[in-house]
Amino acid sequence: MPAKHTYPFTRREFLRATGAGAGLLSLSPFAPAFLTASAHANVAPPDKDQSILVLIQLGGGNDGLNTVVPYQDDNYYNLRPKIGLKENELLKLDDQLGLNPGCEELHRLYHEGQFSIIQNVGYPNPNRSHFRSTEIWETASGSREYLSTGWVGRFFDNCCQGSPNDDPFAVNIGNELPDTFLSESTANVFSYFGRGSKSKKSTELILKSLESTSFPDDSNANFLKHTAMNALITEERVVSRIRNYKPSVNYPQHSLGKGLQQVAAMIASGQGTRVYFVPHSGFDTHANQVQRHQNLLRQLSSSMSAFQADLQAKKLDDQVLTMTFSEFGRRPNENRSGGTDHGTAAPLFVMGSKLKGSLHGDAPKLNVGKNKDLKYTTDFRSAYSTVIDQWLGGNHQSVLGDTFQPLDFLALKP
Amino acid sequence: MNPEQAWTPLPPAQWDRYTARHLASRIGFSLHPSIISEFLELGPKAIVEKYLLQPQQMTQLPSLISMRAAVKEFQMKDAGGKREMRKQLQKQNREGYEEYAVAWNQFARQKQYSPQEKLCLFFQNVWVVASQGVKGVPMLFEYQNKIRQSIAGNYPEMCKRLTLTSAMGRYLNLDKNKAGAPNENFARELFELFTLGEGNYTEADIKEAARALTGYSFETDGTVSFRERAHDSGLKTVFGYQGRHNIDDLFEIVFEQPAAATFLPKELLRFYLSESDFDSSIIEVLGKMWRESGYSLPFLYSTIFSSQLFYQEEFRGNMIKSPVHYFIGLHQDFEIEILPLPRECLRIERLMGQAFFNPPNVKGWDGGRAWINSATLAARRQVAETLLQDLNTDRLNADELRVLDQAKQNGISPAYRIDLDKIIEKGTTPEKLAEDLFIGQDAAFLAELNESLLEDENRLTTSSLRELLLAAINSPAYQLC
Numbered sequence: 001m002p003a004k005h006t007y008p009f010t011r012r013e014f015l016r017a018t019g020a021g022a023g024l025l026s027l028s029p030f031a032p033a034f035l036t037a038s039a040h041a042n043v044a045p046p047d048k049d050q051s052i053l054v055l056i057q058l059g060g061g062n063d064g065l066n067t068v069v070p071y072q073d074d075n076y077y078n079l080r081p082k083i084g085l086k087e088n089e090l091l092k093l094d095d096q097l098g099l100n101p102g103c104e105e106l107h108r109l110y111h112e113g114q115f116s117i118i119q120n121v122g123y124p125n126p127n128r129s130h131f132r133s134t135e136i137w138e139t140a141s142g143s144r145e146y147l148s149t150g151w152v153g154r155f156f157d158n159c160c161q162g163s164p165n166d167d168p169f170a171v172n173i174g175n176e177l178p179d180t181f182l183s184e185s186t187a188n189v190f191s192y193f194g195r196g197s198k199s200k201k202s203t204e205l206i207l208k209s210l211e212s213t214s215f216p217d218d219s220n221a222n223f224l225k226h227t228a229m230n231a232l233i234t235e236e237r238v239v240s241r242i243r244n245y246k247p248s249v250n251y252p253q254h255s256l257g258k259g260l261q262q263v264a265a266m267i268a269s270g271q272g273t274r275v276y277f278v279p280h281s282g283f284d285t286h287a288n289q290v291q292r293h294q295n296l297l298r299q300l301s302s303s304m305s306a307f308q309a310d311l312q313a314k315k316l317d318d319q320v321l322t323m324t325f326s327e328f329g330r331r332p333n334e335n336r337s338g339g340t341d342h343g344t345a346a347p348l349f350v351m352g353s354k355l356k357g358s359l360h361g362d363a364p365k366l367n368v369g370k371n372k373d374l375k376y377t378t379d380f381r382s383a384y385s386t387v388i389d390q391w392l393g394g395n396h397q398s399v400l401g402d403t404f405q406p407l408d409f410l411a412l413k414p
Numbered sequence: 415m416n417p418e419q420a421w422t423p424l425p426p427a428q429w430d431r432y433t434a435r436h437l438a439s440r441i442g443f444s445l446h447p448s449i450i451s452e453f454l455e456l457g458p459k460a461i462v463e464k465y466l467l468q469p470q471q472m473t474q475l476p477s478l479i480s481m482r483a484a485v486k487e488f489q490m491k492d493a494g495g496k497r498e499m500r501k502q503l504q505k506q507n508r509e510g511y512e513e514y515a516v517a518w519n520q521f522a523r524q525k526q527y528s529p530q531e532k533l534c535l536f537f538q539n540v541w542v543v544a545s546q547g548v549k550g551v552p553m554l555f556e557y558q559n560k561i562r563q564s565i566a567g568n569y570p571e572m573c574k575r576l577t578l579t580s581a582m583g584r585y586l587n588l589d590k591n592k593a594g595a596p597n598e599n600f601a602r603e604l605f606e607l608f609t610l611g612e613g614n615y616t617e618a619d620i621k622e623a624a625r626a627l628t629g630y631s632f633e634t635d636g637t638v639s640f641r642e643r644a645h646d647s648g649l650k651t652v653f654g655y656q657g658r659h660n661i662d663d664l665f666e667i668v669f670e671q672p673a674a675a676t677f678l679p680k681e682l683l684r685f686y687l688s689e690s691d692f693d694s695s696i697i698e699v700l701g702k703m704w705r706e707s708g709y710s711l712p713f714l715y716s717t718i719f720s721s722q723l724f725y726q727e728e729f730r731g732n733m734i735k736s737p738v739h740y741f742i743g744l745h746q747d748f749e750i751e752i753l754p755l756p757r758e759c760l761r762i763e764r765l766m767g768q769a770f771f772n773p774p775n776v777k778g779w780d781g782g783r784a785w786i787n788s789a790t791l792a793a794r795r796q797v798a799e800t801l802l803q804d805l806n807t808d809r810l811n812a813d814e815l816r817v818l819d820q821a822k823q824n825g826i827s828p829a830y831r832i833d834l835d836k837i838i839e840k841g842t843t844p845e846k847l848a849e850d851l852f853i854g855q856d857a858a859f860l861a862e863l864n865e866s867l868l869e870d871e872n873r874l875t876t877s878s879l880r881e882l883l884l885a886a887i888n889s890p891a892y893q894l895c
Contacts (some may be wrong), residue, residue, distance in 0.1 A: 059775075128617070129606055131777045176767070176774060191787040206795070209885040212859045219731050221854070223783060224890035231788030285597050288589045302430050336595025342602075345688065371621070 050392050052274060054263055054307075054322040055152075055180065056256070056300070061130065063293055064329035064346030064374075065364075068117055069098045072349055075366035079333040083290050083340070093117075093359070102297035105305030106349070107157055114308060115351045116409050119361040122345030122376025126328065130284070130342075133327040140381055140400055151384055152275050153183030154399045155392060161276075167272035168234055171261035178277050190234045190273075192242075192262060207232055218287035248313035251306045256280045256299050260307040268314050272391065283326060287337035300324075304351055312353070313327040321391050321410075322351040325380070332368050345376035348383055356411040372402030382407050417699040420723035429457055433725045437461065439853045439895040440686050441719065442528040443739050444746035447850065448527060458720035465529035466715050469562040472521050473722065477510045478552045485552070485634050510551035512756035515770035518558075519752050519759045523742050530565065535716075535738060536685045537561045538771070539778035540678070541576045541608055543585040545771045550580070554771050556636050557581035569678055569709040570669050573608060583632030586776070593646035597623040603776055604668070611680075614673035615653070622650040626659040669709060674700035688729050689782040696723065714804060731853040734785055735895050737766030740794060744801060744887065747851060751828040754821055755814050758800070765793035786893070798887040800881050801832050832883065834876040847882075852891040860886055 047232050070076050071087040072095070089105035090098025099107050109115035125143035127133045129146060134376040140151035149157070168190035170181045180188045209227050215222035245265030251257040257276040266273060280300060285293050304322060329346025345364060361378035370376065385404040386394035397403055424433065434453040441461070442449065453461055484506055488499050522531035538561065545554055557579050564572035576582055577600070584590045586600035601624040603617040629645025632638050650659050655667050668674055679700045681684065683692060700717065707713040718724055719868055735743065740762060746751055752759055763769060767790045773779050807815065821828060844864045848857035863885055867878040886892060 127562055129602070129612060130775060132612060144539065172787075177784070189787075191790075205881055206885055206888050207887060209863050212862055213856075213890065215890065220734050221890040223893060224734070224786060224893050227786050228888070228890065229786070231791050235788055235792060286597060287590050335590075335597055336592065337590035337597055339590075341598055345674055 018172045039258040048344040050274065050319070051268060051393065052271075052276070052320045053387060053392060054260075054276045054278065054320060055323065056295075056304070056324045057135075057178070057277065057279045057281070058283050058300070058326035059322055060284030060326075061133075061278055061328045061330055061342055062283045062326040062346055063122075063285060063289065063340050064343075065366075066289075066293055066340075067103075067297060068093070068119065068347045069100065070096060070363060070366065071098050072096050073366050075368075079366065081334070082338055083334045085290075096204075096363070097359075100294060100297045103301040104298075106301045106351075108352065109308065110185070110307060113355060113358065114353060115304075115349065116355050116358050116360060117315060118348045118350065118378055118407065118409065119359065120345045120364040120374065120377040121348045121361065121380050121383060122328070122374070122381055124376075125374070126344040126373070128328065128344075132328055137181055137325055137327055137380060139182075140384055148180065148182065149184055150182040151388075151399060152178035152180045153189075155275075155388060155394050157184045158398050159392075159394045167237075169273065170265075170275045170277065171238075171266060171273050173262055174279050176279075178279075180277060181275075188230060188234070190231070190238065192238055229249075238266065238271075241265055241271065241348070244267070247310050249306050249309045252299065252302045254299055254303075257303040257306060261310070263311075263385050264307060264310045264314075264316075267311070267316055267320060269370050285330070285339050286341060287336070287339040289339040306351075308351055317353040320352060321354070321387065322349075323383070323387065324349040329374065331371065332366060332374060333370055344373040348380070350383075350409055354410055354412045356409055360407055360409050378407070379404060386410060415696075415723060415726065417582065417693070417695045420696050421700055421703065421717055421721045423720045424458065424722050424725050426457070429454070432730075434876070435853060435856050436725060436730050437719060440733070441465070442525065442532060443522075443743035444525070444528075444852060446525070446746055446749075448693045449746075456773050459716055460528075461717050462712070464717045465526070466533060467566045467712050469530060469565050470527060471559055471562055472517065472555075475510070475513055475517055475555070476553055477506070477513045481506045481510050482552050482635060487549070489633075489635070496723075507551055511545055511554075511770075512760055514551055514555060515760045515763075516752070516754050516756055516770055518770065519738075519742065519763075520754065522738075523745050523752050527744070528742070530562070532733070532739070533559060533565060535736075536682070536783065537565070537572075539685070539773065539781075540681055541573075542773055542776050542778045543581045543771070544773055544776075548581045549584070553579070553581040553584070553636055557860060564711075567710075570665050570709055572711070573604075573668075574665055577604070577627075577661065578630060578638045580632040580634065580636050580638060583630065583638065585667065588627060588630060589632045591624060591628050591630075592644045593625075593628045594740065596621070596628060596646070598624045600624070601627060605656050607777060609668050609677055610671055610673040611677050614671060622652045622659075623664055627649050627661055630661075641828070674709075675705040677719075678835040679704060679714060682714065685781070686718065687724060688733070731894050733895050734782055735784060735893055736779070736781060737763055737768035737794070739895065740766065740795060740893070744797065748801070748832045749829070750832060751830055753805070753830045754817055755810070757814075762793060762797050762800075765796070766790050767793075794893070795888050800883055802810070802834070802883060803831065805831050832878050834883075838874060838876065838879060844882075847886055848891075851886055852889075853895055855893050856891055859889065 064078065066083065069085050069090055071090055077084045085100065087098065089101050091101060092098045092104060093110060106115050123136065123143060127143055129137060138150050139147040141147040152170060161168060168188045170189045172178055172181065172189070172191045174191065175203055177189065177191055207229060208226055213225060215225060242262050244264045245268065247261055247264060251261040256278065263276045263278060282296055307322065308317065311320055325348055326346055328342055328344055330340035330343040332343065335341055364374040364377065381400050381404040385400060386396040386406040386409060388396040388399050389406055390410045431450065431454065434450055437458060438445055438449050438453050447732050456464065484503060488503060491499060521527055538558070544555055545551065548554055559578070560575050560579055564575050586602045586603055587597045591597040591600065598620050601620045605620065606612050606621065625646040625648070629640055629642065630638060630645070631641055645660070647658050649656055652659060652664060652667050653671060655664060673739065680697055682802060703717065704714055741759065760770060768779060777787055810818070818827065844860035845857045848855050848860055860882065863882060867874065867882055
């Protein structure tokens with residue numbers, strides 16, 4: 001029998017296994033990126049109490065005006081004679097605004113101070129293409145600027161280079177890596193999507209055969225090799241964490257609920273990941289939108305509140321901030337199909353135990369003509385700058401490339 | 415390479431095993447020796463002629479035929495009857511989707527159809543429709559048929575045909591686009607994703623184009639009709655041209671835009687040759703010739719696949735296989751058939767990130783490195799593991815067993831799993847495996863692994879061959895084409 005090949009699954013195992021000879025192997029092109037990065041930086045292990053950000057993407061363009069409804073504004077009902085939500089259906093926030101009836105749990109959290117709304121968030125010269133606008137939000141670029149890295153990816157480039165971390169910096173739930181995580185360096189980013197039936201033995205064999213190959217740095221082959229090695233090692237650990245997790249509450253059993261439960265499992269295990277990304281899509285409501293939009297918000301509301309309750313029960317809520325975003329809001333006036341076309345600014349949600357204030361930014365002005373769009377009042381990069389500076393402990397100028405006035409929705413500065 | 419030289423034909427002396435393998439791996443799914451020897455004989459132009467320009471349709475599927483009948487019945491019913499029937503239709507639709515997905519994979523797996531079906535995938539990824547938005551599988555089937563019917567014609571004609579399908583009408587809300595109540599969804603994607611690309615139109619062009627496209631109705635049975643009264647016959651200005659434009663005028667105007675000449679060639683090159691951007695002068699030369707050919711698709715395929723540029727060393731073996739390429743190619747490489755069960759092919763393609771007729775959004779799949787992450791790699795590995803295990807019929811339900819029984823020919827099941835004994839019998843070496851499986855043909859790591867597996871018995875057992883093949887199929891080398 002060939003000698004049993006055991007690959008180290010954590011940096012600690014790796015260092016133990018290689019002892020004094022660690023330098024040689026860790027500098028060889030065969031070691032996965034995170035191991036080499038670790039070996040270069042001889043610093044303390046990550047703080048398990050560090051702040052964590054969870055991003056929920058409302059894919060397709062969430063209709064902001066039917067999410068946070070200005071029920072006292074006649075303009076709203078004139079713009080939306082058919083799909084406008086009546087005052088008596090709404091979950092009142094104050095004497096001007098009401099939440100969509102699908103948002104019961106979020107409404108409760110709002111009044112408990114664990115959920116805040118940032119109104120009318122957008123950017124100058126808005127683009128109405130799903131892809132381009134998603135790219136703008138995820139790369140935090142200007143409307144006419146094209147960036148190849150995401151804002152979270154740049155945060156890691158700036159703050160976490162060479163920091164020792166066995167765990168992925170960022171985890172995406174689903175099989176499509178978001179632009180948000182793209183970085184200059186080969187950041188250790190992980191997509192979690194179900195699990196295979198693989199045995200530990202074949203994992204080791206494949207790792208061994210991967211180790212023995214070498215390719216030019218920039219080639220797709222080299223990219224494949226490193227992705228495969230990192231993925232296999234990370235997966236072994238994440239799968240067991242998720243499998244062994246006992247949530248304190250019942251999560252809704254659709255993809256967003258399940259995804260947030262998996263995030264909770266990873267957080268509760270003490271995994272060193274700083275940012276999680278969970279997609280929730282279907283918001284591109286061009287036709288017959290009322291029921292569908294409400295269902296999507298109901299899924300959002302029930303899943304977010306389950307997640308928050310679970311974190312609270314495990315006393316992890318102080319550590320986690322959850323934020324939503326969507327590529328754009330929708331046209332203020334309804335179209336003739338009982339839906340809404342692509343628009344511009346929309347509200348953004350934050351949830352957590354360390355919030356300050358409940359309603360931020362100025363409401364949109366609805367005195368707009370037919371087929372005209374809302375003008376944003378808060379730049380989305382101001383929301384990001386708040387999170388980068390005050391929550392993640394970074395420097396927003398270096399991540400965003402410019403200065404954006406932070407907002408005042410966080411109660412504690414690290 | 416200068417732009418003029420780029421599109422001149424590859425000198426015949428350079429048509430050899432290496433260039434033939436390059437074309438085979440890009441135009442189809444496999445490097446099987448039988449494919450390479452035929453390609454060597456034919457040469458690029460004859461390959462394009464034989465495999466891309468004589469479109470063959472899939473045969474109609476029983477479940478879709480009965481579903482069409484059910485849809486007709488549904489339309490005759492009153493509101494109450496419709497309510498009752500809706501559940502049944504949804505069930506039929508799901509089953510139809512599964513049958514279609516399996517049947518398509520089987521069709522594309524036959525090597526005489528592989529290049530054509532890969533080209534279909536390309537067009538489906540430009541003119542995206544998704545089953546989740548269309549909600550009627552017969553419409554998807556018709557849509558794909560329309561692509562095949564148009565594949566050897568000119569592009570403007572294809573565009574017009576695909577616009578007027580129930581699948582597209584429903585997917586991008588053309589069915590809601592009426593005089594006085596325009597819906598811009600389709601018009602925007604027509605410019606951004608189908609013909610011109612972002613930055614080559616204004617918001618005003620979209621609004622006006624939407625008006626030109628009003629008046630069509632799209633039935634669930636696939637009928638598309640024009641209703642004068644729903645059409646906005648007023649004056650519109652699109653790209654500076656004013657007139658009472660209708661759909662024909664609109665496409666004429668669109669294909670007069672400079673960007674129209676380069677948009678599709680760029681997409682084709684990105685799909686077939688390289689994800690990195692080409693020098694714009696190279697693209698412009700091709701665009702100019704293509705426009706002069708009357709936007710002829712055969713001209714475009716033939717020029718690209720026989721060009722000197724296409725066979726440049728720098729482009730060889732550095733593209734990442736799509737999940738479908740990986741999945742179908744694996745079956746062709748090992749001469750096995752696709753197991754006609756949705757739980758296998760449909761589910762696994764979804765896990766690998768390419769669900770049948772269900773791209774993540776209207777832009778389609780990004781491809782390239784975006785195919786690969788920890789989750790999709792795990793799924794690729796799962797495919798290899800499954801195909802290297804015996805088929806366990808105990809785990810199948812009665813319906814599945816019946817399907818497998820029907821698939822028998824003369825009482826014998828087709829080979830659905832890789833026959834390790836046969837490979838051992840025929841004898842193989844790491845070098846031969848690398849040659850048949852890898853475009854880069856790098857056998858070194860297989861040889862090394864083979865060594866360690868041989869240690870004991872000095873020959874390969876089925877279990878050590880399984881491990882060797884698993885490592886080969888999971889290697890970076892096998893993900894490339």
